[in-house]
Amino acid sequence: MTRNPVPVFLLVAAAVVVLAAGPLFLPPFYVRVGQLMLYSAGLGLAWAILGGFAGYASFGHAAFIGVGAFTAGLVEARFSTLPTALLLPVGLLAGAASCAILSALIAYPILRLRGTFFAIAMLGVSHVCAEVTNNIDFFQGSMGLNFPPIAPASWDPANFFYEVYLAAALLILLVSWQIRRSRFGAGLLSIREDEDTARMLGVPTERYKRTAFVVSAVLTGIMGVIYAHSLGYITTESVYRDDTNLSLIVYSLLGGMGTLFGPVIGAFLLVFITQVILGRLLDFHLFATGLLLVILVLAAPGGVAGLLKRKRAAT
Amino acid sequence: MSLLEVERLSKNFRGLAAISDVSFAIEAGTITSIIGPNGAGKSTMFNLITGYLPLTAGEIRYRALRITGMATNRIAALGIARAFQIARPFRDLTVFENVRVGALFGKAGPRDVEATTRRALELASLAALAEQPASSLTVGQLRHLEVARAIATRADLLLADEPCAGLNPTETAAMIDVLRQVRTNGVTVVLVEHDMPSVMEVSDRVLVLDAGRLIADGPPKTVATDPKVIAAYLGTPDAA
Numbered sequence: 001m002t003r004n005p006v007p008v009f010l011l012v013a014a015a016v017v018v019l020a021a022g023p024l025f026l027p028p029f030y031v032r033v034g035q036l037m038l039y040s041a042g043l044g045l046a047w048a049i050l051g052g053f054a055g056y057a058s059f060g061h062a063a064f065i066g067v068g069a070f071t072a073g074l075v076e077a078r079f080s081t082l083p084t085a086l087l088l089p090v091g092l093l094a095g096a097a098s099c100a101i102l103s104a105l106i107a108y109p110i111l112r113l114r115g116t117f118f119a120i121a122m123l124g125v126s127h128v129c130a131e132v133t134n135n136i137d138f139f140q141g142s143m144g145l146n147f148p149p150i151a152p153a154s155w156d157p158a159n160f161f162y163e164v165y166l167a168a169a170l171l172i173l174l175v176s177w178q179i180r181r182s183r184f185g186a187g188l189l190s191i192r193e194d195e196d197t198a199r200m201l202g203v204p205t206e207r208y209k210r211t212a213f214v215v216s217a218v219l220t221g222i223m224g225v226i227y228a229h230s231l232g233y234i235t236t237e238s239v240y241r242d243d244t245n246l247s248l249i250v251y252s253l254l255g256g257m258g259t260l261f262g263p264v265i266g267a268f269l270l271v272f273i274t275q276v277i278l279g280r281l282l283d284f285h286l287f288a289t290g291l292l293l294v295i296l297v298l299a300a301p302g303g304v305a306g307l308l309k310r311k312r313a314a315t
Numbered sequence: 316m317s318l319l320e321v322e323r324l325s326k327n328f329r330g331l332a333a334i335s336d337v338s339f340a341i342e343a344g345t346i347t348s349i350i351g352p353n354g355a356g357k358s359t360m361f362n363l364i365t366g367y368l369p370l371t372a373g374e375i376r377y378r379a380l381r382i383t384g385m386a387t388n389r390i391a392a393l394g395i396a397r398a399f400q401i402a403r404p405f406r407d408l409t410v411f412e413n414v415r416v417g418a419l420f421g422k423a424g425p426r427d428v429e430a431t432t433r434r435a436l437e438l439a440s441l442a443a444l445a446e447q448p449a450s451s452l453t454v455g456q457l458r459h460l461e462v463a464r465a466i467a468t469r470a471d472l473l474l475a476d477e478p479c480a481g482l483n484p485t486e487t488a489a490m491i492d493v494l495r496q497v498r499t500n501g502v503t504v505v506l507v508e509h510d511m512p513s514v515m516e517v518s519d520r521v522l523v524l525d526a527g528r529l530i531a532d533g534p535p536k537t538v539a540t541d542p543k544v545i546a547a548y549l550g551t552p553d554a555a
Contacts, residue, residue, distance in 0.1 A: 039362070047541070078459050084381065110493035175533055176549075183419045183420075183425050186412075186415065186419050187416070187419070187420065189405070189408065189416075190405055190408075190416045193404075193405035193406060193407060193408060194403050194404075194405060196367075196403075197385075197399070197403045197405070198389045198416070199388045199391070200365060200387055200388075200391055200397050200415050200419035201388075201389055201391055201396070201416055201420050201421055201465075201468055202417075202421040202422070203420045203467055204388050204393045205388060206386075220371075258407070278316075
């Protein structure tokens, strides 16, 4: 609950302007890092609608990255006569729709599981989707799918995708902000705190969980579609990644579980640490990241947002 | 028409009959206590009324509407609220946010949420603690929070599960005051309570359960002198 929404809003607006101008002054390497930061922040925010607000931590959201990406690729291949400018919108629609359908279908059984069981079941979903994509020829998972270049000719593709990621992450931030301040959001938080009590107070817990799941899946799928386009060529391994499954949890843990900006802070921080600070350490960086995480979680269980809150409470 | 009618209610846990063939009706505007030894089925009764457990046989009607088999959140939305014996606050939220969840959901949906929340907090004398995190409250205050959150749903019927258990005399007196306030505000109250002085003081009527059966029903004074009730609590001479 922010007591001063106007300064926060101005701060975000200023940050967006600076970020949008990034490619004008950043060297190419940092534009790539920026892409990854914005992609991760968007994914982290989408994950947190279910994992942070409702407390259903998914360990398999890469399923929706993959399903979104492959649906978009297969659909766009059939619409190859369309003007280039329309390909991404068509892919986004197709990817979002397939994620909506998949999540709606599995929502009822899988959301009856709580805590660790839900997390592991989602990991299973992610692996099943990956196997299906890999082993059924129709999906071309093992062969790989090509995506047409969609960046306008006058625009450097790296800069173009940077801006697309920024727009998508901003959209997801707006969605989760609206959810956080709504009745729906209050219901999700009460589910995270104590699901039985929430139901006893009249919160339609089943419907809310399902809605949060579908919204989270669709937004994740949108990010997946953009990711696939920015890669230009995808296989099963490049979108159904277990390190993504893991990272999404880490962003919220690092930034502050259940807070609005937590996943953004966490994603920016982790990407910066792994890509920039530890980027030259090659294999050693995984070890260093793991160690850093352990230290951070022990020292600041509430994440960065928790630290800030504690500092504000102390003053 | 009674506010709540329980008709020939039974609940078996596998072979064990937790409630057998219990019928009673609750009139609007009253405070009724359900008492009985441990294991008599008092909390089970609340779990059945709120739809938290499915019943084995019988029927429950609220304002003449059959609520048997309805989802818990739908029953809550009709105007039945429950305060838990072991307080279950939303620990990471403030006292205000806790009560606000009740006002946002519950009966009649989100109207005048802020005002309803404030009113419930005042009624339960928690207004001064509104901005505290719920995790910082004492046991007594948490009980008040349970009641405030339930009242904020604009319920017409409050089921309070041992609101005075484990409270010291001062806290108990404060809780009794809150329950009276709640009734004055037009809410019907059903209590499950062990603390006999509180029961005698606050109730219009007392129902006594023993081993799942209703063995007495009447004003507190009559029930307290009923030989069957005394036997249930103390055992019969020939059984000793």
